[in-house]
Amino acid sequence: MPATWLVLIVLALSAIGYVLGRQRALQNAGGDSRALHSLPSYYGWHVALMALVPATGLLAVWLIAQPLLVENTIAGQLPDSAIPESSTRSLVMSDVRRVADGLDLAVSQGAMTRDDAATLRSEFTQVRERLAEVGVALGSDVNAAVLSAAQDYRSMSRVGNLMMTIAVLAIAALGFVYALSRTDRDFRARNVVEQGIRALLVAAASVAVLTTLGIVLSLIFNTLEFFKLYSAWDFFFGTTWAPSFGGGSELGVLPLLWGTFYISLIALLVAVPIGLFSAVYLSEYAPGKVRSVAKPLLEVLAGIPTIVYGLFALLTVGPLLVQIFGDDGVGIMQASTAVMTAGLVMGIMLIPFVSSLSDDIINAVPQAMRDGSYGLGATKSETVRQVILPAALPGIVGAILLAASRAIGETMIVVLGAGAAARLSMNPFDAMTTVTAKIVSQLTGDADFASAEALVAFALGMTLFVLTLGLNVFALFIVRKYREQYE
Amino acid sequence: MTDASLPENSAAAPAHRSLNTVDARTRKRNRAEARFRAYGIAAVATGLVFLVILLGSILFNGVGAFQQTFIKVPVYLDPAKLDKSGERDIEAIKKVSTFGYTPLIQQGLFDVVQAAGIETPLAKPGDMKQMISPSAAAQVRDTVIENPDLIGQTVDFRILASSRVDGYLKDRVFREDVVRDKNIDVEHLDIVDGLVAAGIVVKEFNLTFITGADASESRPEQAGLGVSILGSFFMMLVVLALSLPIGVAASIYLEEFAPKNRFTDLIEVNISNLAAVPSIVFGILGLAVFIQFAHLPQSAPLVGGLTLTLMTLPTIVISTRASLKSVPPSIRDAALGVGASKMQAVFHHVLPMAMPGILTGTIIGLAQALGETAPLLLIGMVGYIATNYPDGLASGFMDPNSAMPAQIFEWAKRADPAYYERAWGGIIILLVFLMTMNIIAIILRRRFERRW
Numbered sequence: 001m002p003a004t005w006l007v008l009i010v011l012a013l014s015a016i017g018y019v020l021g022r023q024r025a026l027q028n029a030g031g032d033s034r035a036l037h038s039l040p041s042y043y044g045w046h047v048a049l050m051a052l053v054p055a056t057g058l059l060a061v062w063l064i065a066q067p068l069l070v071e072n073t074i075a076g077q078l079p080d081s082a083i084p085e086s087s088t089r090s091l092v093m094s095d096v097r098r099v100a101d102g103l104d105l106a107v108s109q110g111a112m113t114r115d116d117a118a119t120l121r122s123e124f125t126q127v128r129e130r131l132a133e134v135g136v137a138l139g140s141d142v143n144a145a146v147l148s149a150a151q152d153y154r155s156m157s158r159v160g161n162l163m164m165t166i167a168v169l170a171i172a173a174l175g176f177v178y179a180l181s182r183t184d185r186d187f188r189a190r191n192v193v194e195q196g197i198r199a200l201l202v203a204a205a206s207v208a209v210l211t212t213l214g215i216v217l218s219l220i221f222n223t224l225e226f227f228k229l230y231s232a233w234d235f236f237f238g239t240t241w242a243p244s245f246g247g248g249s250e251l252g253v254l255p256l257l258w259g260t261f262y263i264s265l266i267a268l269l270v271a272v273p274i275g276l277f278s279a280v281y282l283s284e285y286a287p288g289k290v291r292s293v294a295k296p297l298l299e300v301l302a303g304i305p306t307i308v309y310g311l312f313a314l315l316t317v318g319p320l321l322v323q324i325f326g327d328d329g330v331g332i333m334q335a336s337t338a339v340m341t342a343g344l345v346m347g348i349m350l351i352p353f354v355s356s357l358s359d360d361i362i363n364a365v366p367q368a369m370r371d372g373s374y375g376l377g378a379t380k381s382e383t384v385r386q387v388i389l390p391a392a393l394p395g396i397v398g399a400i401l402l403a404a405s406r407a408i409g410e411t412m413i414v415v416l417g418a419g420a421a422a423r424l425s426m427n428p429f430d431a432m433t434t435v436t437a438k439i440v441s442q443l444t445g446d447a448d449f450a451s452a453e454a455l456v457a458f459a460l461g462m463t464l465f466v467l468t469l470g471l472n473v474f475a476l477f478i479v480r481k482y483r484e485q486y487e
Numbered sequence: 488m489t490d491a492s493l494p495e496n497s498a499a500a501p502a503h504r505s506l507n508t509v510d511a512r513t514r515k516r517n518r519a520e521a522r523f524r525a526y527g528i529a530a531v532a533t534g535l536v537f538l539v540i541l542l543g544s545i546l547f548n549g550v551g552a553f554q555q556t557f558i559k560v561p562v563y564l565d566p567a568k569l570d571k572s573g574e575r576d577i578e579a580i581k582k583v584s585t586f587g588y589t590p591l592i593q594q595g596l597f598d599v600v601q602a603a604g605i606e607t608p609l610a611k612p613g614d615m616k617q618m619i620s621p622s623a624a625a626q627v628r629d630t631v632i633e634n635p636d637l638i639g640q641t642v643d644f645r646i647l648a649s650s651r652v653d654g655y656l657k658d659r660v661f662r663e664d665v666v667r668d669k670n671i672d673v674e675h676l677d678i679v680d681g682l683v684a685a686g687i688v689v690k691e692f693n694l695t696f697i698t699g700a701d702a703s704e705s706r707p708e709q710a711g712l713g714v715s716i717l718g719s720f721f722m723m724l725v726v727l728a729l730s731l732p733i734g735v736a737a738s739i740y741l742e743e744f745a746p747k748n749r750f751t752d753l754i755e756v757n758i759s760n761l762a763a764v765p766s767i768v769f770g771i772l773g774l775a776v777f778i779q780f781a782h783l784p785q786s787a788p789l790v791g792g793l794t795l796t797l798m799t800l801p802t803i804v805i806s807t808r809a810s811l812k813s814v815p816p817s818i819r820d821a822a823l824g825v826g827a828s829k830m831q832a833v834f835h836h837v838l839p840m841a842m843p844g845i846l847t848g849t850i851i852g853l854a855q856a857l858g859e860t861a862p863l864l865l866i867g868m869v870g871y872i873a874t875n876y877p878d879g880l881a882s883g884f885m886d887p888n889s890a891m892p893a894q895i896f897e898w899a900k901r902a903d904p905a906y907y908e909r910a911w912g913g914i915i916i917l918l919v920f921l922m923t924m925n926i927i928a929i930i931l932r933r934r935f936e937r938r939w
Binding site for chain 1: 531774782800862896
């Protein structure tokens with residue numbers, strides 16, 4: 001791994017830089033640190049950072065850019081004749097990559113010499129067999145174009161790596177020398193170092209923006225790609241969801257949205273009354289001891305991973321419901337995976353979410369309002385219903401909306417508990433499926449990313465992202481707009 | 488409460504109303520009060536009952552996974568079968584596949600059954616097949632290859648019983664159901680009963696479940712969580728190494744340095760929105776950016792760690808900012824007053840004082856990331872059967888692996904009661920990890936938190 005070595009070398013260089021920079025500054029001041037502008041360690045840090053930061057930055061950029069560049073060049077050089085009818089350029093490129101990796105492996109295991117790998121010709125050698133010897137399985141025989149592309153790929157990568165090594169080391173050395181040359185007793189090392197650190201802090205804070213950007217861009221690009229293959233109208237207004245990887249899929253989102261909303265509705269019907277009453281009881285009625293025990297216990301429900309709830313739905317709640325509503329009982333439930341199963345369990349998961357948020361909001365209602373109500377002769381429940389809840393309403397609505405957005409985005413419970421069939425049905429004991437569950441099923445497995453059946457997952461993700469974001473923004477808006485301001 | 492001023496009330500007000508006699512209206516209000524209170528208690532109780540049911544069913548279903556049925560069999564390692572040349576040549580011994588060992592084990596078990604005097608219609612050693620795990624042959628073979636001198640001796644092995652036998656002893660497989668089961672017959676269960684009485688078939692603590700690797704679909708008795716625990720561990724290393732420094736740096740900037748401007752607002756809005764983005768969307772991001780775009784290897788803990796880092800960052804930033812905020816301004820002022828620069832004040836004084844809070848928040852964020860499954864599904868950590876331990880550090884990060892929650896999901900998908908038991912057991916292990924992390928966080932908070 002040359003990149004690891006590079007990082008280690010640069011790190012070592014910057015460690016040396018720290019020592020030398022510090023020494024040089026002290027020497028310049030005649031060993032008396034009081035004559036320096038900054039503390040001696042700042043001179044050390046200055047050299048160390050100048051050697052380290054630009055070089056690692058360059059390394060990171062190079063590591064990302066080089067494969068893309070090589071990829072594009074090679075893909076551009078592939079003659080059209082090298083791409084079979086049934087295949088696409090990106091599939092052939094993945095073959096090229098695999099052959100190149102295989103050659104690398106063969107060389108590193110000593111099964112081939114470096115020259116062999118570079119001059120190998122598919123006319124004379126059975127490349128597939130030779131690669132199979134070192135444990136690289138290829139799906140089909142390697143044709144001449146792919147092999148020569150793979151060899152180009154390797155040579156370009158090698159040249160690129162060499163250039164990267166040189167460039168990174170050069171930048172590190174340059175920074176090192178430049179920083180060291182500026183080091184003297186009057187150099188304002190602290191100011192420079194602090195500016196540098198500040199820049200690093202800003203960069204760290206920008207990661208959040210970059211993440212959002214990454215989410216939005218990856219969703220948008222792939223969604224657009226999907227809409228090139230499948231009409232947007234059919235996606236948004238189609239009532240049938242029937243993907244088939246052979247082609248001729250119907251990918252209407254409506255059944256999925258219906259399943260999502262139905263399950264979320266049931267979840268909220270469970271979570272909101274229980275959560276709200278718990279919050280009211282715990283904040284208004286419960287003695288301190290009960291509160292200090294019950295509140296953390298309820299919050300344990302929020303700390304349990306969703307996979308646990310998923311298994312609970314699949315193996316405990318589902319079979320239980322089937323016993324009651326299945327063919328032996330009421331007879332309206334066919335299988336243990338159903339909207340009701342997933343909704344109930346999701347409701348349990350959301351209880352602490354609703355109750356903690358509402359609890360905070362109820363506690364924020366000033367005591368004076370309660371006292372005023374009691375003073376007029378109201379009972380506790382009348383105070384809660386007619387004074388506290390109206391005052392806390394915007395916050396509670398906000399909390400419920402947040403819970404709804406959580407329910408819509410929940411994945412594991414519905415993947416395990418809701419079933420896989422997409423249908424528009426009113427019966428809550430039918431199996432239905434949701435947007436999130438279908439994202440998982442369309443993107444897991446070895447699907448080809450260029451097909452509409454895989455790309456639809458990005459369109460679904462986009463729908464989900466917009467929905468949850470909209471709910472969150474709306475919740476925030478309601479809270480801000482209607483919140484009573486108490487001082 | 489405004490009823491006192493209602494006209495009909497004042498008109499019909501009796502002259503002698505006493506506080507000692509409760510009138511109908513008050514009774515009604517008191518009843519409503521009691522009802523309301525009861526609703527509250529019922530709601531809290533329901534929540535707690537759900538919690539108890541959840542934890543109860545985890546424990547009830549999962550404890551079985553920590554016990555496994557073993558058979559103690561003396562196996563005669565027949566030189567005629569295992570080492571035909573008689574030269575104890577290791578290469579020649581290695582050539583004998585597990586198929587060569589299976590009859591020996593079956594013979595061994597058959598002899599044991601005969602010796603124990605159990606009457607059975609099963610008259611061939613081959614009939615013992617259904618009681619022995621397919622992994623037993625590999626176990627015996629590995630022992631022999633490690634120590635070829637054993638050939639020719641009779642060695643006592645502790646081999647895994649097949650998953651049906653295991654299920655029978657754990658009340659998962661019943662005699663009535665076995666009739667329809669082609670994997671085992673009632674006669675086998677009779678033998679098992681006899682062997683249990685003879686102390687040859689025993690249920691023992693199953694360490695392999697905690698340390699072992701995943702097994703193929705047909706061998707639930709052999710599957711363990713060990714490799715995926717390692718996968719989770721490497722993922723958490725990545726998350727910790729990235730999200731702690733980045734999160735702390737971002738929080739310091741936002742809390743201490745950021746000017747009030749558009750860019751700062753943008754970052755703030757972004758962070759609070761990211762905290763509410765569904766985890767599956769982060770999975771899509773990981774897939775698109777790290778795998779499609781950057782061509783990092785699928786199923787690698789590195790990719791999982793990167794994805795989870797992005798997901799955990801908002802949590803860490805929010806809690807770090809809260810603990811930075813709780814350091815009183817007088818500390819900063821005092822530092823600035825004795826001549827520290829702003830940067831020195833923050834790094835030398837504010838940050839150390841906020842450290843316990845930051846660590847607590849980080850541990851809680853890590854615990855969240857550890858239990859997260861949905862993003863891992865998309866970057867290919869499910870469906871990969873984690874049978875190999877990573878060899879070395881680089882391989883730990885880069886080679887395909889599973890993670891604890893992904894492994895549990897994988898087992899849950901296999902639709903086999905024996906694997907369901909493993910999944911519940913895996914959940915117990917996962918919850919133990921989460922509980923430990925949370926307890927550490929609570930202790931840290933209790934021990935170091937300062938009240939100003």
